[in-house]
Amino acid sequence: xxxxxxxxxxxxxxxxxxxxxxMRRDSRIIIYGEDVGVRGGVFRVTEGxxxxxxxxxxxxxxxxxxxxxxxxxxxxxxxxxxxxxIQFADFIFPAMNQIVEEAARIRYRSNGTFGVPLVIRAPxxxxxxxxxxxxxxxxxxxxxxxxxxxxxxxxPYDAKGLLxxxxxxxxxxxxxxxxxxxxxxxxxxxxxxYLIPIGKADLKRKGTDLSIITYGLTVNYALKAAETLDQEGxxxxxxxxxxxxxxxxxxxxxxxxxxxxxxIVHEDNLTGGIGGEVSALIAEHALFHLDAPLxxxxxxxxxxxxxxxxxxxxxxxxxxxxxxxxxxxxxx
Amino acid sequence: MAEVVLMPQLxxxxxxxxxxxxxKKVGDAVEKYESLLExxxxxxxxxxxxxxxxxxxxxxVEDGQTVxxxxxxxxxxxxxxxETESNAPTGGAESSVPSPTSLSSETIPPQHVAADVSAxxxxxxxxxxxxxxxxxxxxxxxxxxxxSGTGAKGRVTRQDVLKAVEEQSHTAEVKQxxxxxxxxxxPAANNxxxxxxxxxxxxxxxxxxxxxxxxxxxLSSIRNVIAERMVRSKMTVPHAxxxxxxxxSGLVALRDRLKEAFxxxxxxxxxxxxxMLRAVIQALKAVPEMNAQWNGxxxxxxxxxxxxxxxxxxxxxxxxxxxxxxxxxxxGLAKVSQDLVxxxxxxxxxxxxxxxxxxxxxxxxxxxxxxxxxxxxxxEAGIITMESIVKRPVVINDMVxxxxxxxxxxxxxxxxxxxxxxxxxxxxxxxxxxxxxxSTSVY
Numbered sequence: 055x056x057x058x059x060x061x062x063x064x065x066x067x068x069x070x071x072x073x074x075x076x077m078r079r080d081s082r083i084i085i086y087g088e089d090v091g092v093r094g095g096v097f098r099v100t101e102g103x104x105x106x107x108x109x110x111x112x113x114x115x116x117x118x119x120x121x122x123x124x125x126x127x128x129x130x131x132x133x134x135x136x137x138x139x140i141q142f143a144d145f146i147f148p149a150m151n152q153i154v155e156e157a158a159r160i161r162y163r164s165n166g167t168f169g170v171p172l173v174i175r176a177p178x179x180x181x182x183x184x185x186x187x188x189x190x191x192x193x194x195x196x197x198x199x200x201x202x203x204x205x206x207x208x209x210p211y212d213a214k215g216l217l218x219x220x221x222x223x224x225x226x227x228x229x230x231x232x233x234x235x236x237x238x239x240x241x242x243x244x245x246x247x248y249l250i251p252i253g254k255a256d257l258k259r260k261g262t263d264l265s266i267i268t269y270g271l272t273v274n275y276a277l278k279a280a281e282t283l284d285q286e287g288x289x290x291x292x293x294x295x296x297x298x299x300x301x302x303x304x305x306x307x308x309x310x311x312x313x314x315x316x317x318i319v320h321e322d323n324l325t326g327g328i329g330g331e332v333s334a335l336i337a338e339h340a341l342f343h344l345d346a347p348l349x350x351x352x353x354x355x356x357x358x359x360x361x362x363x364x365x366x367x368x369x370x371x372x373x374x375x376x377x378x379x380x381x382x383x384x385x386x
Numbered sequence: 387m388a389e390v391v392l393m394p395q396l397x398x399x400x401x402x403x404x405x406x407x408x409x410k411k412v413g414d415a416v417e418k419y420e421s422l423l424e425x426x427x428x429x430x431x432x433x434x435x436x437x438x439x440x441x442x443x444x445x446x447v448e449d450g451q452t453v454x455x456x457x458x459x460x461x462x463x464x465x466x467x468x469e470t471e472s473n474a475p476t477g478g479a480e481s482s483v484p485s486p487t488s489l490s491s492e493t494i495p496p497q498h499v500a501a502d503v504s505a506x507x508x509x510x511x512x513x514x515x516x517x518x519x520x521x522x523x524x525x526x527x528x529x530x531x532x533x534s535g536t537g538a539k540g541r542v543t544r545q546d547v548l549k550a551v552e553e554q555s556h557t558a559e560v561k562q563x564x565x566x567x568x569x570x571x572x573p574a575a576n577n578x579x580x581x582x583x584x585x586x587x588x589x590x591x592x593x594x595x596x597x598x599x600x601x602x603x604x605l606s607s608i609r610n611v612i613a614e615r616m617v618r619s620k621m622t623v624p625h626a627x628x629x630x631x632x633x634x635s636g637l638v639a640l641r642d643r644l645k646e647a648f649x650x651x652x653x654x655x656x657x658x659x660x661x662m663l664r665a666v667i668q669a670l671k672a673v674p675e676m677n678a679q680w681n682g683x684x685x686x687x688x689x690x691x692x693x694x695x696x697x698x699x700x701x702x703x704x705x706x707x708x709x710x711x712x713x714x715x716x717x718g719l720a721k722v723s724q725d726l727v728x729x730x731x732x733x734x735x736x737x738x739x740x741x742x743x744x745x746x747x748x749x750x751x752x753x754x755x756x757x758x759x760x761x762x763x764x765x766e767a768g769i770i771t772m773e774s775i776v777k778r779p780v781v782i783n784d785m786v787x788x789x790x791x792x793x794x795x796x797x798x799x800x801x802x803x804x805x806x807x808x809x810x811x812x813x814x815x816x817x818x819x820x821x822x823x824x825s826t827s828v829y
Binding site: 263314341342343344345346385386 | 519521543
């Protein structure tokens with residue numbers, strides 16, 4: 055596009071650059087979390103931010119997630135735009151009460167008088183030998199709660215646009231970043247600020263034989279699977295949800311109606327996962343377009359991500375697993 | 387290695403079959419195509435050939451048991467294979483299924499049966515339709531039974547239907563071109579696959595009122611098939627009806643004169659039926675528009691005259707067919723019709739006996755009626771009845787005479803012909819019958 059400059063950056067860099075851009079634009083934005091200041095975050099997402107914006111805006115917090123989110127809610131109600139970081143999504147549960155009982159309902163409870171313009175960032179997901187306490191996917195817990203928005207970008211481009219949109223939003227948004235995506239995903243990201251509307255999915259690839267609906271890191275695995283299957287003559291459509299609350303019902307139904315065969319993929323475990331909600335929407339509204347049973351490919355229902363590399367690999371959704379599941383569905 | 391043999395589908399709308407008897411037992415050697423067993427369905431008994439040579443290693447369904455189409459019924463151990471157990475019909479499923487189409491009259495062979503599917507059992511998915519397939523088939527007036535399935539285990543997929551829709555519109559264009567350009571008649575064979583089947587509208591009938599002491603009889607599958615076909619014919623074919631009186635005094639005198647000698651000479655009784663058949667066949671020759679079928683956007687003129695005979699049996703109505711009936715004289719028609727009726731009543735008809743009818747004759751008079759309004763055996767264009775022969779006073783040359791009178795009634799598809807052709811046809815039937823006199827030859 056003329057007049058727009060692009061840089062190739064990693065998923066992590068896209069998030070960092072967006073944080074900087076937003077903080078320069080809006081002085082009400084503060085960052086608050088464990089090791090986000092001096093150390094620049096355990097993954098270095100906030101590296102250099104304290105230096106640029108000072109200790110008042112990039113604050114190292116105590117190891118107390120309930121306090122991090124609780125004080126951020128208070129700051130947000132009082133006019134700031136906090137972007138607290140939960141160091142690992144696995145640690146978000148102490149803050150569950152603050153998020154679900156307070157952040158999610160203040161607008162409703164105050165009859166619209168107060169909003170909580172808050173973006174909670176948290177790295178999640180496995181595949182980096184993080185084991186039981188550094189690998190979980192937690193999105194389904196929050197997607198269940200009315201009053202919250204949950205976004206999970208799958209590319210550096212979407213990471214920037216969704217983060218800017220989350221910052222702009224007057225209500226609480228959970229912004230989950232897959233830690234295995236941080237340095238493995240690279241892509242062109244425009245320098246200019248842009249917003250990707252929350253609740254809008256993105257058709258990452260068009261196809262005719264079946265649809266894969268997924269989000270986050272697995273979008274990339276699904277695209278790779280689609281490439282492989284293309285060589286076998288199977289045409290796969292890939293829909294990236296980007297927002298898992300609210301879901302883009304229209305695009306979900308469009309792709310289901312178009313191909314009649316749907317495979318839903320996520321790393322989060324199967325039972326009670328987003329795949330169930332997507333399946334229900336399709337079953338309710340697109341039954342007469344379905345040519346095969348809906349299928350879900352997800353993490354197994356085991357208590358946590360194992361540390362043993364072979365077991366961790368067995369847990370994870372891979373491109374090969376998606377290819378096999380999609381091939382099977384295409385043949386049905 | 388062992389091949390699994392599945393219960394074949396012996397014809398359209400047949401969903402299950404009963405093992406009549408096994409012609410082989412465990413340990414017997416069979417050659418490819420050698421008969422393995424007899425299968426009975428609602429209408430026919432058929433022998434099922436071995437799909438492969440080998441030794442019977444297992445019989446999975448015993449004599450007299452009824453199982454769904456596609457159920458494994460036996461296993462054949464193949465020479466050279468070491469194991470006799472087969473866990474999965476590894477790709478053998480398709481090769482060992484006696485192709486349903488080869489046993490029925492369907493004209494289209496399946497292009498390719500299921501590829502390597504992760505099937506854990508040999509259960510066929512033919513006849514199991516997804517919501518998308520049902521909707522698309524209904525919207526485009528396609529009968530999915532007529533499509534070959536490219537999906538898992540022979541399943542007809544959404545894309546198979548979409549392909550057929552595309553071909554249908556293409557065929558329609560071609561047919562239009564042929565009609566536009568020349569006098570060439572549309573070859574009926576072309577239509578077999580895509581002939582639009584009018585869907586039966588899903589209007590619920592009145593619900594039965596059940597009192598406590600009433601008995602509820604579950605539908606046999608033949609009852610089900612009859613019900614489905616009658617509803618389809620009545621709801622999709624515009625029936626029109628005509629009746630004519632026929633003076634068969636000459637025929638009655640002829641039969642009375644010949645019946646003893648005929649029986650002695652030919653071994654079968656001389657009834658009125660072959661004369662009626664002959665009269666109808668001659669009329670069809672003269673009015674070929676009646677020997678036709680409605681095809682949505684065209685009319686198929688049938689080249690052969692194959693007469694179906696509506697026949698009551700203990701189990702329900704069946705309509706065996708006299709093939710190339712126009713090539714037979716009275717003696718031939720008497721013999722073949724009595725043979726078919728006998729076999730229909732003893733359940734010994736073959737699939738071939740039931741296929742290919744182009745017009746139906748119904749001898750309703752056998753039960754004493756004088757007027758009938760028959761339902762057309764779709765997709766045929768007409769059905770004619772012969773009613774009871776009764777002596778009645780009639781006026782001939784201004785004088786009252788006692789004559790043997792018979793009514794003939796015809797229901798015809800008013801899309802295919804008008805009253806003029808149907809009237810001409812039934813008039814010819816009347817003339818043909820009245821032309822028979824006491825001295826007419828039956829040879």
